[in-house]
Amino acid sequence: MTTPRPETVAKLTPVLTKRWLSPDAWRIGTYEQLDGYAALRKALKAHPDDLIQLIKDSGLRGRGGAGFPTGLKWGFIPQGDGKPHYLVVNADEGEPGTCKDLPLMTHDPHALVEGVIIASYAIRAARAYIYIRGEAVHAARRLRNAVQEAYDKGYLGRNILRSGYDLELVVHSGAGAYICGEETALLDSLEGFRGQPRLRPPFPATHGLYASPTVVNNVGTIASVPPIVLGGADWWKSMGTEKSSGPMIYSLSGRIANPGQYECSMGVTLRELLELAGGMQPGHNLRFWTPGGSSTPLLAAEHLDVPLDFEGVAAAGSILGTTATQIFSDQDCPVYATYRWLEFYHHESCGKCTPCREGNYWMVRVYRRILAGQGTHEDLDTLLDTCDNILGRSFCGLGDGATSSVTSSLKYFKQDYLDYIEGRTAPKLSEKTLVGAH
Ligand SMILES: Cc1cc2nc3c(=O)[nH]c(=O)nc-3n(C[C@H](O)[C@H](O)[C@H](O)COP(=O)(O)O)c2cc1C
Ligand code: SF4
Numbered sequence: 001m002t003t004p005r006p007e008t009v010a011k012l013t014p015v016l017t018k019r020w021l022s023p024d025a026w027r028i029g030t031y032e033q034l035d036g037y038a039a040l041r042k043a044l045k046a047h048p049d050d051l052i053q054l055i056k057d058s059g060l061r062g063r064g065g066a067g068f069p070t071g072l073k074w075g076f077i078p079q080g081d082g083k084p085h086y087l088v089v090n091a092d093e094g095e096p097g098t099c100k101d102l103p104l105m106t107h108d109p110h111a112l113v114e115g116v117i118i119a120s121y122a123i124r125a126a127r128a129y130i131y132i133r134g135e136a137v138h139a140a141r142r143l144r145n146a147v148q149e150a151y152d153k154g155y156l157g158r159n160i161l162r163s164g165y166d167l168e169l170v171v172h173s174g175a176g177a178y179i180c181g182e183e184t185a186l187l188d189s190l191e192g193f194r195g196q197p198r199l200r201p202p203f204p205a206t207h208g209l210y211a212s213p214t215v216v217n218n219v220g221t222i223a224s225v226p227p228i229v230l231g232g233a234d235w236w237k238s239m240g241t242e243k244s245s246g247p248m249i250y251s252l253s254g255r256i257a258n259p260g261q262y263e264c265s266m267g268v269t270l271r272e273l274l275e276l277a278g279g280m281q282p283g284h285n286l287r288f289w290t291p292g293g294s295s296t297p298l299l300a301a302e303h304l305d306v307p308l309d310f311e312g313v314a315a316a317g318s319i320l321g322t323t324a325t326q327i328f329s330d331q332d333c334p335v336y337a338t339y340r341w342l343e344f345y346h347h348e349s350c351g352k353c354t355p356c357r358e359g360n361y362w363m364v365r366v367y368r369r370i371l372a373g374q375g376t377h378e379d380l381d382t383l384l385d386t387c388d389n390i391l392g393r394s395f396c397g398l399g400d401g402a403t404s405s406v407t408s409s410l411k412y413f414k415q416d417y418l419d420y421i422e423g424r425t426a427p428k429l430s431e432k433t434l435v436g437a438h
Helices: 028-033 038-044 048-058 070-075 101-107 109-123 137-152 183-190 219-223 225-231 233-237 270-276 310-315 334-348 354-371 377-390 397-412 414-421
Strands: 086-091 127-132 168-173 214-218 247-254 260-265 286-290 324-329
Touching: 028 109, 028 137, 038 109, 038 225, 048 070, 048 109, 048 225, 048 233, 070 109, 070 214, 086 101, 086 109, 086 183, 086 219, 101 109, 101 137, 101 219, 109 127, 109 137, 109 168, 109 214, 109 219, 109 225, 127 137, 127 183, 137 168, 183 214, 214 219, 219 225, 225 233, 260 270, 270 324, 286 334, 286 397, 334 354, 334 397, 334 414, 354 377, 354 397, 354 414, 377 397, 377 414, 397 414
Parallel strands: 086 127, 086 214, 127 168, 247 324
Antiparallel strands: 247 260, 286 324
């Protein structure tokens, strides 16, 4: 294990993670001692429009994957329309490799609760929901306790801190489907329907929950709001890069010495993150990695110095996504890794549209054939052709995301595929997996 140099340690910018190691960080007493609910007091004295402007000025972009400017999204909510407005927090966190929202809600749930109150006040919502994935029982328990503590202290409910503002906050557990992280499927699920994406337009900003104006934001986005209110837009922008401001929680997993969450200014590189994480595990050399979860095209060892912000990763041909960096070594097989991800997408496809439902079904079968040593050279063309018919033709981003590792692994690691097809690599799957595969 390597020890990081002081200049690399200085890359850490704990803002959202700053309380995580405090004893009982999840309790309201600890939270209040460490700046907690000070931003709310400040925000309630401001005009809601000024808060929206502050978030616009900070350049905060959504932490859920797409990086949409948060202030702009809040500004889309029509005001004076006489309809109820809703804030819905997307705490589904289902992207393979992604592990930033659940630790945040487990260690520092009040950061999210406080962010919810401020954001709801800004968009004039009287009711907010946190939609958390069903399996995350521990995080949901912490969150529900935090919500109750906030009610008891007068931070939620009627006439919050005697400001005249009312807000009810509901924590809703989903049943654990990746598609329910897609914002419109989430809204359907929250309304009690089967979670499947809705046709857009109309967008949630005007026709969201119960056909009313709704903001859907990621946990990390909303938890960033209290520090911005306290520190100001310029302080926030002093971290990160020009178009990707602020700190970001990078979740590192795989063949590294110390997996975990590392919060750094946006634009940090994988080389620096690896140093912070103690380097690769002994005997392993970096071969490929995802910059932002399994839906983002793979990058290779040559991309160690790519700035991990929205623009830098896009310029390298991938997507920043959820900053879930999954690290694979020379002892891992990109063909097999891609197959396992495809199994996931095939399983999680909601079945609403043909390209994703059928395409993933067939691609899984082609991969099984290749990995069982029975693939052909034509199979590689079939994979690319299938991806061509899924990408941009699917109803939602799940289908698009499924193609990422297929096309990128074929781009960087075609030889690995050929080695299976031409018999140089021993089959990884038995012929039994081929039942119905042809
Ligand atoms: C298949 C799929 C799964 C998604 N899962 C999540 C998720 O678990 N959490 C999340 O915040 N966003 C997820 N998203 C993105 C959301 O649709 C939406 O863009 C996001 O919640 C907006 O929040 P933000 O602007 O704060 O990033 C997913 C998108 C797709 C297509
Ligand atoms: S792309 Fe997949 S998950 Fe999305 S609507 Fe189509 S079938 Fe459902």
